[in-house]
Amino acid sequence: MPQAEREERLRRYWDKHACSYDRQMGFFDRHVFAGSRDWVCSRATGRVLEVAIGTGLNLAHYPDGIQLTGVEWSPVMLDIARHRAGQLGRAVDLRHGDAQALEFPDASFDTVVCTFSLCAIPDDQKAVQEMARVLRPGGLLLLADHVEASSWLARAAQALIEVASVPAGGEHFRRRPIRHVRALEFTIEDRDRFKLGIVERLAARKPLHQGPPGGEGR
Numbered sequence: 001m002p003q004a005e006r007e008e009r010l011r012r013y014w015d016k017h018a019c020s021y022d023r024q025m026g027f028f029d030r031h032v033f034a035g036s037r038d039w040v041c042s043r044a045t046g047r048v049l050e051v052a053i054g055t056g057l058n059l060a061h062y063p064d065g066i067q068l069t070g071v072e073w074s075p076v077m078l079d080i081a082r083h084r085a086g087q088l089g090r091a092v093d094l095r096h097g098d099a100q101a102l103e104f105p106d107a108s109f110d111t112v113v114c115t116f117s118l119c120a121i122p123d124d125q126k127a128v129q130e131m132a133r134v135l136r137p138g139g140l141l142l143l144a145d146h147v148e149a150s151s152w153l154a155r156a157a158q159a160l161i162e163v164a165s166v167p168a169g170g171e172h173f174r175r176r177p178i179r180h181v182r183a184l185e186f187t188i189e190d191r192d193r194f195k196l197g198i199v200e201r202l203a204a205r206k207p208l209h210q211g212p213p214g215g216e217g218r
């Protein structure tokens with residue numbers, strides 16, 4: 001299937017699942033992700049970009065005083081985020097857009113956030129590179145996601161689940177965004193990995209001066 005057609009299908013998948021998303025995610029937030037939204041959002045400062053913001057579940061977790069922009073490619077998810085922002089009284093510039101080709105100039109943000117979306121964005125490496133591009137030198141990248149487990153048994157189960165989840169909804173279970181972050185020579189300032197290594201969250205600082213592009217997979 002051509003890439004554009006596949007991506008359109010995934011957008012429609014998220015449109016279709018938008019109304020049940022908060023309920024489903026609520027279970028994982030309570031029982032699996034262990035306060036990851038607070039962990040991530042409490043570190044955000046200044047001009048903040050949230051990539052693939054979904055229904056805006058992070059909105060209630062950001063501190064006051066930040067200037068927030070959110071990007072999301074599913075119009076229905078974005079509508080729910082708009083509604084939530086209104087209910088919370090939070091000013092946020094919400095835009096339709098693709099995480100793999102962000103519309104912002106280089107170095108536009110002090111903080112870039114992405115939670116539980118790098119598992120779903122078709123090209124996660126390109127998305128991390130885009131996040132790094134729009135982050136100012138010395139800015140902070142904050143990620144949380146479910147990733148490849150550290151136990152082989154759990155990894156085998158994840159491989160099995162992916163047989164269905166990738167074709168159905170583009171949901172990957174064995175990615176490691178931290179590898180892309182390291183390849184960009186960011187400094188990992190803080191990191192947690194738990195639940196058999198299935199959940200990983202990290203705070204990584206963009207170098208003030210970037211060397212030549214680094215190799216992958218270190």
Ligand SMILES: C[S@@+](CC[C@H](N)C(=O)[O-])C[C@H]1O[C@@H](n2cnc3c(N)ncnc32)[C@H](O)[C@@H]1O
Pocket residue numbers: 011014025051052053054055056057058071072073074077097098099100114115116117120121122
């Ligand atoms: C599992 S949800 C996570 C939503 C939100 N970040 C959260 O923490 O609840 C994944 C989201 O990524 C969005 N998404 C996937 N690929 C995208 C892309 N290329 N550009 C923008 N959004 C994308 C989906 O539409 C969906 O809203």
